[in-house]
Amino acid sequence: MLMAINILAIESSCDETAAAVCADGRILSNVIANQTVHAQYGGVVPELASRAHMQNIVPVVDSAIKRSGVTLQEINAIAFTKAPGLIGSLLVGSQFAKSLALSLNVPLIGVHHMQAHVLANLIDEPRPEFPFLCLTVSGGHTQIVKCDSPYQLTVIGETMDDAAGEAFDKSAKLLGLPYPGGPLIDNYASKGNASRFSFPEPQIPGLNFSFSGLKTAILYFIRDNEQKDSNFLRNNINDICASIQKRIVSILLNKLKRAAEETGITEICVAGGVSANSGLRTSLTEMGMRNGWKTYIPAFQYCTDNAAMIAITGYYKFLNEEFDELDVKISARSEW
Ligand code: KG4
Ligand code: ZN
Numbered sequence: 001m002l003m004a005i006n007i008l009a010i011e012s013s014c015d016e017t018a019a020a021v022c023a024d025g026r027i028l029s030n031v032i033a034n035q036t037v038h039a040q041y042g043g044v045v046p047e048l049a050s051r052a053h054m055q056n057i058v059p060v061v062d063s064a065i066k067r068s069g070v071t072l073q074e075i076n077a078i079a080f081t082k083a084p085g086l087i088g089s090l091l092v093g094s095q096f097a098k099s100l101a102l103s104l105n106v107p108l109i110g111v112h113h114m115q116a117h118v119l120a121n122l123i124d125e126p127r128p129e130f131p132f133l134c135l136t137v138s139g140g141h142t143q144i145v146k147c148d149s150p151y152q153l154t155v156i157g158e159t160m161d162d163a164a165g166e167a168f169d170k171s172a173k174l175l176g177l178p179y180p181g182g183p184l185i186d187n188y189a190s191k192g193n194a195s196r197f198s199f200p201e202p203q204i205p206g207l208n209f210s211f212s213g214l215k216t217a218i219l220y221f222i223r224d225n226e227q228k229d230s231n232f233l234r235n236n237i238n239d240i241c242a243s244i245q246k247r248i249v250s251i252l253l254n255k256l257k258r259a260a261e262e263t264g265i266t267e268i269c270v271a272g273g274v275s276a277n278s279g280l281r282t283s284l285t286e287m288g289m290r291n292g293w294k295t296y297i298p299a300f301q302y303c304t305d306n307a308a309m310i311a312i313t314g315y316y317k318f319l320n321e322e323f324d325e326l327d328v329k330i331s332a333r334s335e336w
Pocket of ligand 2: 304
């Protein structure tokens with residue numbers, strides 16, 4: 001009997017310490033330690049993130065190994081996030097991965113976090129067929145990626161300023177909500193009337209996005225209305241959130257529709273933390289039905305930052321023998 005290819009993956013690019021094990025591309029364990037320390041600061045504090053990774057990494061990897069039922073000696077390669085991310089955070093994960101690969105004498109596979117978000121769509125059935133388009137929407141990035149194979153991914157559109165997750169989080173901050181505000185806006189929006197208030201849709205050429213104008217519009221909208229009625233925000237929070245969410249979603253989906261038209265591709269995926277947004281999920285499904293697309297969204301635990309997506313990407317790289325040397329560099333930058 002052929003032995004399975006077992007990959008241990010480590011993700012530490014931002015404020016989650018995560019580890020996963022996959023066997024022939026099947027996820028056996030997926031462990032995440034979230035860092036709560038940042039909430040009081042209204043955003044991720046890089047130095048605190050690095051320190052928390054240092055505390056979390058051993059127990060998280062240990063737990064991923066134990067839950068997988070695979071022993072360390074049966075691991076065939078170590079995959080880790082090499083870019084993009086907070087440099088101190090990447091450093092903890094990469095040094096740990098390098099040390100473990102060295103001590104187990106197995107190859108090392110550096111993985112690009114944004115590619116991994118896209119390939120999260122290959123974890124579970126039903127899987128998209130190639131070529132597919134992926135709208136990757138996270139706290140740090142907003143991209144439309146054309147995927148011709150697991151190895152041929154091309155960014156065909158991206159944000160020129162804020163990422164979609166930032167647009168949610170910054171809007172939430174303007175509404176006085178704690179960080180990260182995306183899920184809170186989603187929650188309030190589910191009880192609100194999305195047609196009550198109208199926010200502008202930026203006119204950006206091509207397949208690129210911009211969210212900075214929306215942020216400014218929200219700022220003035222709140223200021224003007226609060227001047228007239230100091231309870232405006234409190235009394236209208238559901239409708240405001242629903243209206244903001246509707247606009248962010250329409251900015252994203254109008255460009256995705258255009259990308260589908262321009263490329264003729266009808267296999268359409270979404271990835272990244274913002275794909276957890278219920279407004280985006282519903283509107284994508286509706287748009288897909290209207291346009292004859294097949295749409296795919298990874299399971300929730302594979303949408304937000306996780307190591308399972310690093311494991312599946314590592315698995316495909318293993319099959320293609322794309323290994324890295326021990327001196328492979330990490331990078332904060334997002335170039336592919
Ligand atoms: O992919 P992710 O977990 O981390 C990054 O790589 O950035 O994405 C985190 C982002 C945050 O901005 C968070 O507010 C947003 O995803 N997010 C949501 C929802 N869940 C997470 N935004 C809107 N609605 C949600 N339900
Ligand atoms: Zn991410």
